[in-house]
Amino acid sequence: MIHLLRWLFGWIRLEAEGGFPERLLNLAAREGIELWGVRRYGIKLTASCPARQYRMLRSPARRAGMRLHVKKRHGVPFTLHRYRSRSGLLVGLTLFIVILQLFSQRIWIVEVRGSKKVDKEKILGVMQEFGVREGADLSNLDIPTLQLQTLRKLPELAWCVVNLQGSIAYVDVTERISPPELSNPDCPSNIKAARDGRIISIEVYTGQSMVQKGDAVAQGMLLVSGIIESSVGPILKRSQARILAQTVRVLEVSVPLKEKQLLATGERILRPCLHIFTLNIPMFTDGKIEQQNKLSITRNMLNVNGISLPLGIICKSYELMEYRDIVRTESQAKELAKKRLKEKKKELAGVEIIMENEKGELKNGRYVLSGVYDCIEDICMEEELVIE
Known part of the structure; x- marks a missing residue:
């Protein structure tokens, strides 16, 4: 920390000669002047001191009969002074530091992991709705709340968590496994005909058959009843059966x-944009496309270690269409x-x-x-x- 502060405020490596070096050191200590790296070579003395205290050292040097010389200047103030004529460099450096600080507080990459059946674009759309998008301020995100909102919005997900690693938001999801639909054997039911036909075979597992082989049936007709008569009265059952019939289908x-059909003309119009974080900078000058068209979008983003960065070219391709007589x-x-x-x-x-x-x-x-x-x-x- 001391070295960092010295570098920020600047320090000087000096040389003093003649007179009494010990007296100079004593006077400097008495006036609170910080000296370090003191070395003595015969009548010469070398040391380092903060840049702001160098002028204060002149009075003790005169009283000790020594002459001061600056050997080298170090630190930020002298570096900036050295490049004072190159204002563009200083402005660029300042902007770089500001932009770097700004970017470190925002999300620039959103990546979905763990999705197999649920469309990733659908998940990203919901995340954008709740504020997880490129350029979002990290301090404005309520991660626990948006995770619950996402699960309510996407019931096909069993688990969702947003992990922030630097400026990358990883959306880790686990898809819900639907339990198999189990028929309720306690729920009484009838079996009816799904369509017209002539019965060729009957297999009744539970329930009372109401038709026989060879019978002609109409759609909606009762085939198996769930009400079974017994000595103790009617018993309600869930009907189960397999009844094959000869049917007629017409297509x-x-x-x-x-006829007139909307067909491609073979002409395409490309509209590329330079995508920089949340900005899309058009790289074309044409106006609106009035003709009917089919749009396709390709994204060629900068990829580093398998991570797609929000920097690259987004190209929109418009395939022109027109009605033609066939x-x-x-x-x-x-x-x-x-x-x-x-x-x-x-x-x-x-x-x-x-x-x-x-x-x-x-x-x-x-x-x-x-x-x-x-x-x-x-x-x-x-x-x-x-x-x-």
Whole structure:
């Protein structure tokens, strides 16, 4: 600490010759002048003293018959004086110290750790809402409160904590593991038909069957009752069964021969910005883009030891779009309809298709492709039994 204070206020290495060195030391001590690093070489004496006390040493030196010479000046005051003509350097140094002090009191990097299923951008958005963002003042953050607010806002998180390390805010999260949904065996229920069909097999585990194999059923019809008659009266049970039925599914798609579509023109407009902490400095002079477009954003940030710093280039790419007339032949419309129907058939992924019949025709300027599918599927639909 003493060395730091001497450096801040400046100190002088001096040389005194002639006269009586011992008398000089005694007079200096009597007047409270601090001397250190005293060395004597014959009639010469070298020592160090604070810069502000050098002039005070002249009177004791005269009384001791010694002459003083400055050998070297040290410390901040002399360094600043040396560079007084370079005002820009001093201003830059001052600004650097101020900016460094300012930056050390703020958050400049926010990083989410531990997120697998929950989107990191979603977590960052909630954190920004509660004040954890680039440029946020650390002294204004109430970490315990915002952690609780985040858990209320994101119920899919089981745990959230914000760890501050310097100017980096690490948001460590643990995702909630949802317990498996357990059916309540004590809750009585009926089983009804989910759709029209003809029953081909019945497996009733609990409950009273109300239909037989070969019966035709309509959607919503009671298949298994949770009310079982017994010698002691009706007993309420939760119905459980697997009832397969032959059903008919109909899917339809249509493709117009003429239509307008919003398509890319092949032209792109790039709008780069220099991102410095919370500032985005445009690196373009163009005005607003009036034409319809599709926006994509790429961020090329400075990366140090795997940490993305808030310094780099953010580039917005606008892909220009325009409406164009699309004209198709019947064969082209037919091929496109087949592709769309194939995609729509994914709705039947959970059923067995035993027969299919697809038919297409032109109708009112559109190619309409219909598919009729004979299926076998479980038509059970459990419904809670309400007793009034």
